[in-house]
Each structure stands twice: as C-alpha cells, then as structure tokens.
Amino acid sequence: MADKTKGQQLREDLFYKKKSAFELKTADELKEVMEYAKEYMHYLDVAKTEREAVIYTIEKLEAAGFREYKLGEKLEAGDKIYYNNRGKSLFAIRIGTEDIEENGIRILAAHVDSPRLDLKQHPLYESEHFGYLKTHYYGGVRKYQWVTIPLALHGVVTKKNGETVEIRIGDQPGDPVLCITDLLPHLAKDQNGRALGGAFDGEGMNAIIASSPYIEEDGTVTPADEKIKLNVLAALNEKYGIIEADFMSAELTIVPAGNAQDVGLDRWLIGAYGHDDRVCAYTEMTALIENKDTEHTVMMVLADKEETGSNGVSGMKGHIFMDLIDELACELGANPSVIRAHSKCLSADVTACYDPLYAGVSEKRNTALIHCGVGMAKYTGGGGKSNTSDASAEFVGEIRNLLDENGVIWQTSELGKVDQGGGGTVAMFIAEMNIDTVDLGVPVLSMHAPFEIISKADLFETHRAFCAFCK
Ligand code: MN
Ligand code: MN
Numbered sequence: 001m002a003d004k005t006k007g008q009q010l011r012e013d014l015f016y017k018k019k020s021a022f023e024l025k026t027a028d029e030l031k032e033v034m035e036y037a038k039e040y041m042h043y044l045d046v047a048k049t050e051r052e053a054v055i056y057t058i059e060k061l062e063a064a065g066f067r068e069y070k071l072g073e074k075l076e077a078g079d080k081i082y083y084n085n086r087g088k089s090l091f092a093i094r095i096g097t098e099d100i101e102e103n104g105i106r107i108l109a110a111h112v113d114s115p116r117l118d119l120k121q122h123p124l125y126e127s128e129h130f131g132y133l134k135t136h137y138y139g140g141v142r143k144y145q146w147v148t149i150p151l152a153l154h155g156v157v158t159k160k161n162g163e164t165v166e167i168r169i170g171d172q173p174g175d176p177v178l179c180i181t182d183l184l185p186h187l188a189k190d191q192n193g194r195a196l197g198g199a200f201d202g203e204g205m206n207a208i209i210a211s212s213p214y215i216e217e218d219g220t221v222t223p224a225d226e227k228i229k230l231n232v233l234a235a236l237n238e239k240y241g242i243i244e245a246d247f248m249s250a251e252l253t254i255v256p257a258g259n260a261q262d263v264g265l266d267r268w269l270i271g272a273y274g275h276d277d278r279v280c281a282y283t284e285m286t287a288l289i290e291n292k293d294t295e296h297t298v299m300m301v302l303a304d305k306e307e308t309g310s311n312g313v314s315g316m317k318g319h320i321f322m323d324l325i326d327e328l329a330c331e332l333g334a335n336p337s338v339i340r341a342h343s344k345c346l347s348a349d350v351t352a353c354y355d356p357l358y359a360g361v362s363e364k365r366n367t368a369l370i371h372c373g374v375g376m377a378k379y380t381g382g383g384g385k386s387n388t389s390d391a392s393a394e395f396v397g398e399i400r401n402l403l404d405e406n407g408v409i410w411q412t413s414e415l416g417k418v419d420q421g422g423g424g425t426v427a428m429f430i431a432e433m434n435i436d437t438v439d440l441g442v443p444v445l446s447m448h449a450p451f452e453i454i455s456k457a458d459l460f461e462t463h464r465a466f467c468a469f470c471k
Contacts, residue, residue: 020371021409021457033460037270040282040459041260044272048171048255049154050304050314053112053278054090057285057302058082061092064289069093071323075331078294083324088314089304091324092288096297101334104342105325107299107435108287108466109316109426110280110349111306114273115139115448117146117205117254119155123247124209126228131210133178135254136202139307140423140448143200149450150177151207155252157242165240170257177257178207207254210235256450268371268456275452277306279442279459280348287466297328298470306349306426316426322433337434344395345437346469347427348462351375351413353443353454361416368413368443373461375413376400377439382415382422389431391438399438399469406468409461413443440465 004012021033047053058068061082069081075095082092089112096103117135125132133153137143152170159165170177183191191199213227214234221227236242260272281302288300305315312318322336325343329336354367368375378396381388403410415423431437442462445453 018369018372018411019409020369021373021455021461022371024409025457030457033456034267036286036460036463037456040279041270041272043282044260044270044274044278045171047112047278048114048152048274049116049253050088050112050302051156051251052154053281053302054084054087057090057092057281058084060285060289066092066094071327075328077332083320085304085314085318085320089318089320090300090302091321092285092300093324093328094288094291094294094298095328095332096293096295098295098297099334100297100328100332101338102342103296104339104344104435105297105299105328106469107301107343107345107430108284108469109301109303109345109347109430109437110284110441111277111303111316111426112281113139113304113307114255114276114278115141115307117141117151117207119153119247119250119252119254121248121250123252124229124232124244126226129211129228130208131228131232132206133209133254134203135205135207137205138253142196142448143202143205144196145449146205147180147182147200149179150257151179151254152257153178153209153252154255155250157240157246157250157252159242159246159249165242167240167252171259175257178209178254180205180207263453269453270456270459271451271453273450273452275442275444275454276350276447277348277441279350279444279454280462283442283459283463284348284466286463287470290467291470293471296470299324301426303426310426310429316429321430340434343435344398345427345430345435346399346466347425347430347437347439347441348466349425349427349439349441350444350447350454351377351439351441352415352447353445355445361420363414363417366412366414367416368411370443370445371455371457372411372443373409373458374403374440374465375411375443375458376403377413377415377425377441380415380422380424380427380439383419387422387424387428389428389437391427391431391436395436395438399440402468403465406464408465408468409457410440410465 047056066080079095120134123133210232214222214231256273263269263271303316310316379388379390427437
C-alpha cells in the first residue's frame with residue numbers, strides 16, 4: 001500500500017464521522033448492552049403511568065440507601081434522599097462533600113408522563129348494548145393510532161371517605177382489555193376522504209368496557225334503564241368498592257395493554273409504550289444508583305406533565321424544584337443563587353430517530369441515527385428556534401468532552417427539518433433558572449405512538465452518559 005497522500009491524511013484528521021455501536025464496541029461489550037436492557041423492559045411493563053414510575057423508582061432508591069425527605073428536615077453532606085411530590089413527580093438527591101456553592105448541583109431531569117387517553121370525570125355511559133368510557137387525550141396523540149388495539153386502564157380513584165384505591169386492568173395475564181373501534185373499510189368512504197389529523201373525532205375516542213346487562217340472581221335481565229352501565233359499576237364496586245360519583249375524584253388513564261417486546265430477529269430494538277420519556281428516567285435512576293462518587297452533589301428529577309407543557313403542581317415549572325435547592329442551600333449554609341449559577345443540567349429527554357420510511361421530514365446530516373448512541377440536542381423548539389433554551393457552545397463543549405473522555409457513544413440530534421414542526425422539553429424551564437442545560441437522550445422511532453421503538457445500544461449509552469455526568 002502506498003503511503004497516504006496529504007489530502008487523504010487531512011481527510012482522516014479533519015472530518016467527523018459518525019459510527020454505530022456495532023463498529024465501536026467489542027462482542028463482550030455488546031453482551032453487556034443486551035443484559036442492561038432486560039430490567040429496563042420489565043420497568044416499562046410495570047411503570048406505564050407517572051405514578052407507577054414513581055413507585056418503582058422509590059423502591060429501587062430505598063434499596064440503594066436513599067431515604068424519604070420532607071421539606072424542612074435536616075440535611076447534610078453524605079445524605080441520600082428522595083422527595084416524593086404527590087406520587088406524581090420525584091426528586092432524588094445525593095449530597096456530596098464538596099463545596100456546593102463553588103461546584104453547584106449536577107442535575108439530570110427526565111419526565112415520567114407519556115401521551116395517553118385520560119378518562120373524563122363522568123366517563124361511563126351505555127349505547128345500544130355497549131358500555132363505554134369517555135376519554136380526553138393527554139399530550140401529543142395521533143388518534144388513529146389508538147383505535148383497534150388492546151388497551152388497559154390504570155390509575156387511582158379517591159373515594160368519598162378519602163381512601164385512594166389503585167386500579168389496573170388489562171395488563172395482568174388473563175385480564176380483559178378495553179378497545180376503541182374503527183370503521184370497516186367497506187364503509188369508510190367519508191372518513192378516508194378526511195385529512196389524517198381530522199379523521200378521528202376527539203369526542204369519539206370512547207373505549208368499550210362492557211357489552212352485557214346486569215343479570216339478577218334468578219338469571220333474568222334487570223328491569224331497569226342503563227343495565228350495562230349498572231353491570232360495569234357493580235363489577236367495579238365489588239372489586240374496588242367505588243361508586244359512579246367516585247369517577248369525579250379519579251385519575252384514570254387508558255394506556256396500551258401488553259408488554260415491551262424485542263423487535264427484529266436480532267433483538268436489537270425494543271418496542272414498547274412510553275419510552276418517551278421513561279427511557280431517560282430509567283437510565284437516570286440507574287446512573288444515580290450506580291454512582292459511588294461522594295464528592296459531587298447530584299439531583300435526579302422525574303417530572304410530570306411534560307407532555308402537556310410542564311405546568312401544574314407536578315410539572316417542571318412547579319416551584320418545588322427551586323424550593324428543594326433553597327432547602328439544600330439553607331441546610332448547608334450556602335447561597336441558593338450561587339448554587340444555581342454553578343449548577344449544570346442534562347435535560348434527559350428522547351429525540352427523534354432518523355426513519356428511512358419518512359426521510360422527507362428529517363435532515364439526515366443533523367438527525368440522530370439508530371444505534372449511534374445518545375443524542376445531544378443543542379436546541380429543540382420550532383420555527384425560528386422559538387421555545388427552546390439553545391445551549392451555549394461552551395456548555396455543549398464541556399459535555400462533548402465529558403462524553404468523549406468517558407468513551408460514550410454519542411451524536412447530535414435535532415427534531416426534524418427546519419419548519420417541519422417541532423417540539424420542546426423541560427430544558428428551557430431549567431435554563432431559565434440560571435442553570436446551564438442541554439438536552440441529551442435516546443433517539444426514538446414512532447415517538448408518541450402506542451408502540452415506540454428504540455435501540456438497546458442507544459439505551460445503554462444514555463445510561464453511560466449519565467454515569468459520566470454524575471461522577
Ligand atoms: Mn419527552
Ligand atoms: Mn413527548
């Protein structure tokens with residue numbers, strides 16, 4: 001072989017080339033990646049709502065020595081605590097030994113709510129031998145994806161006596177499921193003529209919950225109106241002790257039934273409901289638990305309500321985030337403004353994965369590719385970069401070096417072509433509190449669909465990125 005020409009050498013030295021995990025990892029390392037995905041898939045099966053994700057995470061945190069913290073309690077270096085915000089959002093903090101004013105807090109912020117169909121406050125009605133539940137969709141839902149698939153009912157009901165019961169129907173072996181019907185193609189002429197976004201009416205997204213009347217003990221049909229509704233209420237009352245009025249004080253939600261599954265003969269992809277954003281919530285948690293560093297102060301945030309704008313008492317805009325930093329400052333004798341100024345945050349949220357079937361909406365050079373590692377989005381938003389925090393070159397440079405030094409496979413990402421659409425994350429709300437923030441997360445195919453797809457390699461690299469950030 002002839003020596004390289006200067007141009008060839010320059011090309012090697014100067015060009016950036018994206019590589020996949022299969023090019024960069026050894027066979028043993030790839031085995032480790034596969035192994036890591038197993039418990040994540042179990043987590044997806046048991047944590048389909050923000051409440052269920054909080055319960056799962058608390059269990060793991062407690063097993064790792066974290067204790068529950070209430071506002072106003074004493075805090076000191078070495079403490080490992082979690083703050084459970086109404087069972088819907090969660091904060092975990094490991095207080096380090098170094099000066100918190102000088103070094104700030106390393107914050108990992110993901111969200112645990114996912115798009116779904118919430119029940120209305122008066123959901124139950126019957127029509128022509130069917131009992132239905134009325135829904136109000138939550139987050140960015142493409143309605144056509146939610147019909148003719150098995151659905152499960154998850155959530156809580158607070159009864160008149162104040163007791164809250166948990167409901168979970170459709171996800172245990174042998175459970176019945178719910179379903180929203182669709183038109184047969186033979187009669188879909190009018191519907192087929194409508195634009196996809198308008199083909200399904202929000203008020204029409206009603207799930208079948210029953211189809212038989214209440215039967216008296218003597219085997220005869222109840223001689224009353226609304227016998228199917230009665231049948232449903234009698235069954236729910238028997239199992240959960242609830243009455244119709246209790247729906248008014250409930251948070252019940254319809255999610256896809258079924259478990260996470262390997263996709264592809266080679267099993268390198270995971271198909272499941274709710275990767276967005278439980279994939280980042282899970283990798284954050286495992287990074288925090290694995291992290292044995294006692295110097296830095298690290299905070300894990302699992303926010304709620306990201307899919308609807310981060311508002312409310314459990315959303316990222318809620319003041320509890322600031323309150324916890326204030327409490328930390330107060331207990332450690334530090335100035336909270338100085339802590340924030342020196343803190344940094346990875347907004348851990350999923351990003352769009354390049355999909356060859358829909359190549360037209362992405363600009364390939366700047367979109368995350370499958371198996372090429374965790375995606376870093378300097379900015380999100382839409383239009384002329386509106387509604388985003390757009391991380392600084394310096395901060396992106398810092399994280400870039402951190403990832404490279406730790407051998408993390410990563411790539412940049414953006415949500416899609418300019419002016420194609422857009423979206424946001426919690427990044428801007430944290431950045432607005434004077435904390436340097438950049439988005440880092442797993443590329444997802446079919447984002448927000450009942451069955452989203454990610455790569456096991458990208459999952460593991462996200463975990464590794466968060467480990468590098470914590471240590
Ligand atoms: Mn998200
Ligand atoms: Mn989302």
